[in-house]
Amino acid sequence: MASYPASSVFDTQRSLWAAILMGIGVMAAVDEIVFHQLLQWHHFFDFSTPAFGILSDGLLHAFELLAIVVGVFMLLDLSQRKRLSIPWAQAGFFLGMGGFQLFDGVINHKILRLHQIRYGVDPLMYDVVWNGAAIGLLLVGVWLLFRAKHLARR
Amino acid sequence: MQAHDHAAHGSMLDWLPVALIVLLTLAYLLAAYAQRQQTAGWSVWRSIFFSLGSLLIAIAVAPPLMAWAHHDLVGHMVLHLLIGMFAPLAWVLAAPVTLLLRALPQAGGRRVVALLHSRFVRFVSHPVSALVLNIGGMYVLYLTPLYALSLHHPIVHVVIHLHFLLAGYLFCWTILAEPDVSPHRLSLLFRMGVLFASIATHSLLGKLMYGYGWPRGTGHSLEEVQAAAQWMYYGGDLAEVLLAVVLLTLWLRTPVERREGVLESASAKPKTSV
Numbered sequence: 228m229a230s231y232p233a234s235s236v237f238d239t240q241r242s243l244w245a246a247i248l249m250g251i252g253v254m255a256a257v258d259e260i261v262f263h264q265l266l267q268w269h270h271f272f273d274f275s276t277p278a279f280g281i282l283s284d285g286l287l288h289a290f291e292l293l294a295i296v297v298g299v300f301m302l303l304d305l306s307q308r309k310r311l312s313i314p315w316a317q318a319g320f321f322l323g324m325g326g327f328q329l330f331d332g333v334i335n336h337k338i339l340r341l342h343q344i345r346y347g348v349d350p351l352m353y354d355v356v357w358n359g360a361a362i363g364l365l366l367v368g369v370w371l372l373f374r375a376k377h378l379a380r381r
Numbered sequence: 382m383q384a385h386d387h388a389a390h391g392s393m394l395d396w397l398p399v400a401l402i403v404l405l406t407l408a409y410l411l412a413a414y415a416q417r418q419q420t421a422g423w424s425v426w427r428s429i430f431f432s433l434g435s436l437l438i439a440i441a442v443a444p445p446l447m448a449w450a451h452h453d454l455v456g457h458m459v460l461h462l463l464i465g466m467f468a469p470l471a472w473v474l475a476a477p478v479t480l481l482l483r484a485l486p487q488a489g490g491r492r493v494v495a496l497l498h499s500r501f502v503r504f505v506s507h508p509v510s511a512l513v514l515n516i517g518g519m520y521v522l523y524l525t526p527l528y529a530l531s532l533h534h535p536i537v538h539v540v541i542h543l544h545f546l547l548a549g550y551l552f553c554w555t556i557l558a559e560p561d562v563s564p565h566r567l568s569l570l571f572r573m574g575v576l577f578a579s580i581a582t583h584s585l586l587g588k589l590m591y592g593y594g595w596p597r598g599t600g601h602s603l604e605e606v607q608a609a610a611q612w613m614y615y616g617g618d619l620a621e622v623l624l625a626v627v628l629l630t631l632w633l634r635t636p637v638e639r640r641e642g643v644l645e646s647a648s649a650k651p652k653t654s655v
Binding site for chain 1: 573576577580581582585588589592626629630633
């Protein structure tokens with residue numbers, strides 16, 4: 228960030244992206260643990276999923292698993308180099324969580340139809356709450372991003 | 382000719398794999414002890430990793446567990462994970478090839494080096510080859526009648542388990558490319574990409590097995606096949622995340638100046654830092 232000399236020691240972009248990866252991974256883990264394992268609302272395999280959906284699910288799953296590991300190690304690397312910017316990382320974490328939640332709610336559940344949030348009920352209310360929560364997290368992320376930019380300017 | 386019949390009769394031959402593992406471990410520990418007398422030394426951690434890997438394999442190939450795995454598909458998956466993923470990772474971290482090169486006299490060492498530089502080893506030690514041997518082997522085993530065949534033919538059964546071990550070792554080694562030096566100098570990003578492909582393809586296999594009831598013709602109920610497929614899915618995830626954590630831990634242990642960038646950004650060049 229050449230225009231803000233005060234923040235030049237921090238790698239703001241890398242801090243942001245590392246935390247976005249971590250946010251994606253954390254949200255994916257929450258989805259797996261809470262909705263697949265604890266509540267058992269989601270199904271491991273939905274027999275109405277098209278073949279393309281199963282394949283893309285495998286790719287997405289691999290991305291989620293590596294995102295959390297790579298995100299955490301990038302943050303550790305930045306911190307060792309003393310270049311970690313906490314405000315940018317905070318913003319990234321919420322953007323990652325909200326972004327993944329919205330992606331999961333719109334692309335996975337509705338477009339690829341991998342599985343629904345819950346079976347045997349009208350999914351509309353669940354979809355509204357799911358995607359509403361995603362937008363809420365994204366808004367927090369955007370607010371934190373503005374705050375990080377503002378802090379950098381001072 | 383089935384393994385559980387052998388176990389019931391307590392055949393000594395069934396303990397042969399365990400005996401081989403014990404001998405191999407003793408050889409490693411003796412060589413490591415000899416190295417500790419030298420100036421270069423040998424890390425105790427490596428010996429611990431080797432023993433841990435051996436212990437996992439010994440547990441997996443011990444006749445009582447083999448008998449369980451023979452009639453229970455979940456048991457087979459657990460053993461597969463131990464032999465094919467967790468044990469090889471521990472063995473790779475023990476740097477057995479480095480130890481062998483140091484322990485052998487010069488002539489023998491040269492022969493090992495020549496073997497390591499042979500076309501065959503160079504080919505199979507490429508991460509993509511290792512991926513195909515490892516995950517491709519699993520697709521062939523579980524989505525064809527091969528698995529059912531292995532239950533009735535002891536030779537096929539032994540070959541398959543040996544393949545798990547060797548392919549798993551090769552895969553872990555080619556991804557880490559450490560501590561034994563890899564014949565290939567591939568970037569961290571490339572190796573992470575291969576690991577990504579491995580996670581995606583093994584989780585896809587788990588779903589296919591669950592959804593379409595593979596392996597077939599084994600007399601296992603669909604519920605058992607589905608339970609085994611989920612074990613493969615989550616257990617494989619755990620093993621591969623562990624491999625990613627080890628890979629990045631080794632990366633984080635290299636000094637900051639020599640550390641290879643992941644998703645390198647222009648501003649991350651060390652020159653611009655404090």
